[in-house]
Each structure stands twice: as C-alpha cells, then as structure tokens.
Amino acid sequence: MRAYDIVIVGGGPAGLAAAVAAKKAGAGDILILERDREMGGILNQCIHNGFGLHTFQEELTGPEYAGRFLAMARQLGIPCEIDTMVLEIGSDKVVTAMNHKKGMFRIRAGAVILAMGCRERARGALQIPGYRPAGIFSAGTAQRLVNMEGYMPGREVVILGSGDIGLIMARRMTLEGAKVKVVAERLPYCGGLQRNVVQCLEDYGIPLKLCHTVVDIRGRERLEGVTLARVDESGRPIPGTEEDYACDTLLLSVGLIPENELSRSMGVEMDRITAGPVVNESLETNIPGVFACGNVLHVHDLVDYVSEEAARAGENAARFVRGLLPECEGAVSVVAGRGVRYCVPGRIDITRMAERLPVRFRVDRIYKEALLTVRCDGKLVLHKRKKMIKPGEMEEILLPREKCLAQSGLRSIVIAVEEG
Amino acid sequence: MEKRELTCIGCPLGCLITAAMEGGTVVEITGYTCQRGRDYAAKEVTNPTRIVTSTVRVEGGACPVVSVRTKADIPKEKIFACMKEINALVAAAPVKPGDILLEDTAGTGVAVIATKAVAKRPHSE
Numbered sequence: 001m002r003a004y005d006i007v008i009v010g011g012g013p014a015g016l017a018a019a020v021a022a023k024k025a026g027a028g029d030i031l032i033l034e035r036d037r038e039m040g041g042i043l044n045q046c047i048h049n050g051f052g053l054h055t056f057q058e059e060l061t062g063p064e065y066a067g068r069f070l071a072m073a074r075q076l077g078i079p080c081e082i083d084t085m086v087l088e089i090g091s092d093k094v095v096t097a098m099n100h101k102k103g104m105f106r107i108r109a110g111a112v113i114l115a116m117g118c119r120e121r122a123r124g125a126l127q128i129p130g131y132r133p134a135g136i137f138s139a140g141t142a143q144r145l146v147n148m149e150g151y152m153p154g155r156e157v158v159i160l161g162s163g164d165i166g167l168i169m170a171r172r173m174t175l176e177g178a179k180v181k182v183v184a185e186r187l188p189y190c191g192g193l194q195r196n197v198v199q200c201l202e203d204y205g206i207p208l209k210l211c212h213t214v215v216d217i218r219g220r221e222r223l224e225g226v227t228l229a230r231v232d233e234s235g236r237p238i239p240g241t242e243e244d245y246a247c248d249t250l251l252l253s254v255g256l257i258p259e260n261e262l263s264r265s266m267g268v269e270m271d272r273i274t275a276g277p278v279v280n281e282s283l284e285t286n287i288p289g290v291f292a293c294g295n296v297l298h299v300h301d302l303v304d305y306v307s308e309e310a311a312r313a314g315e316n317a318a319r320f321v322r323g324l325l326p327e328c329e330g331a332v333s334v335v336a337g338r339g340v341r342y343c344v345p346g347r348i349d350i351t352r353m354a355e356r357l358p359v360r361f362r363v364d365r366i367y368k369e370a371l372l373t374v375r376c377d378g379k380l381v382l383h384k385r386k387k388m389i390k391p392g393e394m395e396e397i398l399l400p401r402e403k404c405l406a407q408s409g410l411r412s413i414v415i416a417v418e419e420g
Numbered sequence: 421m422e423k424r425e426l427t428c429i430g431c432p433l434g435c436l437i438t439a440a441m442e443g444g445t446v447v448e449i450t451g452y453t454c455q456r457g458r459d460y461a462a463k464e465v466t467n468p469t470r471i472v473t474s475t476v477r478v479e480g481g482a483c484p485v486v487s488v489r490t491k492a493d494i495p496k497e498k499i500f501a502c503m504k505e506i507n508a509l510v511a512a513a514p515v516k517p518g519d520i521l522l523e524d525t526a527g528t529g530v531a532v533i534a535t536k537a538v539a540k541r542p543h544s545e
C-alpha cells in the first residue's frame with residue numbers, strides 16, 4: 001500500500017493552506033484528495049470580492065484567493081488528486097478513496113487532516129408547509145448554478161434566511177436582471193455580516209424583514225408565490241400578519257453544517273454545538289495524528305480565518321509525523337460560559353500550547369457594550385470590551401500561555417459575556 | 421452639521437464609521453480602524469463606488485462561464501450599465517486570471533478582468 005506522510009481530505013482553502021504550511025514545516029510526502037472537478041472548494045462559486053484583505057492586504061474574489069493558494073501548493077510540488085472521493089478513513093489512518101482512473105484504492109497516512117468543509121442545511125429540515133414545486137433552491141446551489149454553470153434559476157425571487165450566501169445571492173440575482181422582492185429572517189437579527197446588508201441589500205433597495213418566515217408555498221409544478229408572516233418570540237407565526245408575494249424562485253439560506261460523516265465513522269469525538277470534531281490546542285482530534293480545520297471544524301464566515309487555522313493544523317501535522325509533537329498530557333477544558341455558544345479548541349494541553357493561542361467562539365445573541373472575559377478556575381486573566389457582538393460574527397481571543405501556566409493545577413478556562 | 425453613520429464594507433470587520441458633513445463636504449471622519457475605512461467613508465458620502473463582480477460566457481472552455489470583476493471600483497450609478505456590457509461579452513478559452521475582457525466599462529475608464537483560469541475544452545466531445 002502506498003504510504004504518505006500526510007493525507008489531506010478536501011482541496012478547499014483549508015486543505016490547501018494546511019498542505020502549504022505542512023510542507024514548509026518539513027513534512028515529506030503530502031497528498032490532497034478532492035472530490036470536485038477542480039481545487040478551491042466553495043471559493044470557486046464565491047465570485048464576489050472581499051476575500052483575503054487580512055491574508056494578502058488586498059481585496060480579492062473567491063477564485064482569486066483560491067488561485068493564490070493553489071499556486072503556492074503547485075510551487076511546492078504538492079500533488080492534488082481531483083475527481084477523487086474519500087469513502088472511508090480507518091482509525092489506523094488507512095484512507096479508502098475512489099476515482100475514474102484508479103477505481104477504488106487505499107493509501108496509508110502518517111497523519112490525516114480533515115478539511116471537508118460544510119454543506120447547506122437541507123430544506124427537509126425546515127418544515128415549510130405546502131407543495132414542493134420546482135423553483136426552490138438552497139442559496140449555495142443557486143450560487144453554483146449562476147456563477148459556475150451560467151444558468152439563472154428564476155426571475156422573481158424571495159429569499160428565506162439572512163445568511164451571507166443569501167445576501168450575496170440577492171445582489172447577484174438582481175445584477176442578472178431578476179427582481180428580488182424580499183429577504184425574510186425568522187430571528188430578530190441578521191445572520192450575515194452587516195457589510196453584506198449594506199452592499200447587497202441596501203444598495204439595491206431590497207427589504208430585509210426580521211422576525212418573518214414563510215408560512216405557505218403556492219404552485220404545483222413551478223413555484224407561483226409564497227406567504228410570509230411575522231413570528232412571535234418563540235418563533236410561531238402571528239395570525240393576521242400574512243403577506244403574499246408572487247415569485248417563481250425561493251432561495252433558502254438557512255445555515256451550514258460541517259460535513260463530518262467520515263470523521264464520525266472513524267471514531268472522532270464530535271461537539272454537539274459545532275457539529276464538528278472536538279479538538280485540542282494543536283487542532284488534533286481525540287485520535288492522535290488526525291487533525292481538523294476550516295468549515296469541517298466549525299462554520300467560519302471569513303476565509304482568512306480558515307487559512308490561518310488550517311496553516312496551524314498543517315504545521316502540527318508536520319510536527320506529528322516528524323515526531324516533534326509531544327504526546328498530549330491531560331488537557332484543560334475550555335468552557336463556553338454565559339452568552340457563549342461554543343469555543344474552539346475545546347481543550348488545551350498547556351505544555352503544547354503556543355505563546356498566544358487563538359480561541360474562537362460565537363455568542364448566542366446580540367450584546368451591546370459587552371464585556372468578554374476569560375477566567376482560569378475563576379480568576380480573571382483577560383477581558384475585552386466590545387461595542388457590539390453578534391452571533392453572525394465569529395469572535396477571537398488570544399489566550400496567553402503564561403497566564404494559564406501561572407494557575408497551578410488549572411482545570412478549566414471559561415469564556416463568557418459578563419456584561420451587555 | 422449633518423452626521424452620517426456608515427458601515428464600512430472594506431472588510432468583514434464592518435467598522436461603524438461616522439462622517440460629519442457641512443454643505444456637501446466632509447469635515448470629520450471617526451470610527452474607522454484603517455486608512456481603507458477612512459477612504460471608503462469619504463467616498464461613500466460624496467461619490468459612492470463599488471467593485472462589480474459577475475461572469476462572462478466562455479466559448480470552447482472546460483467550464484461554461486468565467487468569473488470576472490471590474491479592476492477598480494466604479495460609480496454606483498454605473499453598475500447596471502456595466503452589467504449590460506458584461507452580459508454581452510464572450511471570452512474565448514483559454515482564459516487566465518487578470519486577462520482583460522473589456523478595456524473600458526460604461527465610460528468609467530475601468531477594465532473588466534477575468535478572476536479565474538478556464539482551460540480549453542478537451543477535444544474528445
């Protein structure tokens with residue numbers, strides 16, 4: 001069986017950045033396996049600008065951003081197998097994959113980096129009443145159709161859900177001549193970034209209706225219209241608030257879930273909230289030598305963060321295969337306290353942690369004039385004031401190692417919103 | 421004095437910027453984190469501009485379309501004129517990122533460039 005130092009599953013920005021960093025950190029044979037017809041992952045369909053300002057100090061489109069990393073990988077001579085689907089990874093790190101050229105094949109990996117990204121929540125999970133006519137798409141599917149296949153899904157559009165992809169598709173469809181009538185969001189706040197509300201909705205006069213949902217879908221063959229209604233605090237439609245919209249297309253932008261079938265079946269421990277693996281400070285899962293990064297770990301809204309995180313996973317995988325990553329000694333758990341939904345990483349081996357370890361998290365609602373705190377066994381070690389924090393925007397703190405070391409017998413680190 | 425509250429679209433941080441105006445000119449800008457945000461605010465209240473991104477049909481390519489953008493930002497009111505021109509374009513494969521597909525869009529002097537590589541379609545079909 002052919003053996004590689006590191007096998008990377010997924011050739012999106014996470015997989016590419018991990019490969020580049022691993023190679024630079026001295027790993028030998030690296031292989032990236034990608035099931036799509038090209039490398040770059042979801043960035044290929046994100047043709048808008050606004051990527052990479054932090055990584056390249058330059059504003060790029062999705063394909064340009066992916067192109068930069070692909071060029072680096074090529075320059076380092078890292079082989080990428082496209083049109084290749086990974087079917088199974090054993091807990092012994094034997095990877096089973098399939099493509100047209102080789103059929104089914106197995107390779108042995110010294111370390112594995114999981115970088116499979118995420119996929120959109122299916123409509124089935126949405127519980128919208130009514131018929132299932134044609135004309136209902138997830139926003140990501142519509143994005144792929146318009147931007148990669150050159151096909152317009154419809155002319156009169158309603159969008160349910162205010163995730164970034166939905167906002168970006170509102171502008172995209174408008175530019176292509178469609179009439180986007182409204183974006184409805186069930187929650188009292190927008191799921192996407194404020195900059196996308198400004199440049200995708202406000203620029204084109206598209207209304208955003210918060211606390212609204214679709215209560216009825218009309219049309220048998222093709223969608224003919226939808227009914228929106230206001231919802232109360234518990235999310236139930238309020239009778240008498242219904243409004244009809246004629247439309248031939250409904251886009252659903254209701255969130256993403258990490259794609260972790262492979263991780264689960266190989267025995268990787270999962271986090272209930274992120275739906276991604278539980279990792280430690282080295283982005284290593286409970287299986288030594290198996291790392292995770294990017295959207296498969298937790299949903300990121302900023303590709304720059306994906307690349308940074310993936311580079312750390314790549315470096316650690318390289319250290320692992322070179323025998324430079326000390327064995328994990330008992331870990332301290334990082335706990336989501338008041339107002340915080342989850343933290344990544346979920347546990348930290350202090351002896352292995354960096355000087356300043358990025359810990360990323362999301363809050364459970366909007367907080368104004370918020371005080372973010374980090375406490376080691378109750379003792380305040382870090383705080384940060386923020387004018388506003390929102391669930392739609394990932395937060396980051398840099399955890400200082402010396403503060404963790406100072407607390408002898410440290411058991412837990414709690415991140416919380418203490419005021420706001 | 422008139423105050424305008426803006427969300428910077430320069431990057432996903434989305435800083436809240438305030439521009440103080442007097443008789444159509446900007447007198448003070450506050451709340452930005454970097455120069456880019458300052459520039460954005462100054463433009464946004466006088467002559468708002470945007471980068472336009474879209475796709476152009478490709479003939480003989482491995483993919484049916486190639487993604488494109490305006491090389492620089494163009495005045496907001498030119499967006500639809502620019503889109504009309506973009507939709508009339510056809511590129512011939514192969515296309516490289518940075519290839520100029522249109523020299524001057526909508527009289528702005530700004531070019532439309534490809535943002536992705538599209539190879540020639542293999543002959544077999």
Ligand SMILES: Cc1cc2nc3c(=O)[nH]c(=O)nc-3n(C[C@H](O)[C@H](O)[C@H](O)COP(=O)(O)OP(=O)(O)OC[C@H]3O[C@@H](n4cnc5c(N)ncnc54)[C@H](O)[C@@H]3O)c2cc1C
Pocket residue numbers: 009010011012013014015033034035036040041042043046084085086087115116117118119120139140141143164165168256259262293294295296300301302303306
């Ligand atoms: C539909 C959609 C639209 C998005 N739009 C935007 C946007 O407009 N702006 C923005 O900033 N962010 C957007 N994002 C977020 C963006 O995807 C992330 O910032 C970033 O692309 C995540 O990178 P990744 O490498 O983790 O995942 P991905 O880019 O999703 O890459 C994962 C790769 O793994 C491959 N893969 C998965 N399973 C297997 C397997 N079993 N075998 C082989 N290969 C496999 C996939 O084909 C894919 O290429 C979007 C996400 C989605 C899902």
Ligand code: SF4
Pocket residue numbers: 428429430431432433434435452453454455456457458
């Ligand atoms: S001011 Fe600078 S940091 Fe703030 S959103 Fe604008 S570009 Fe980003």
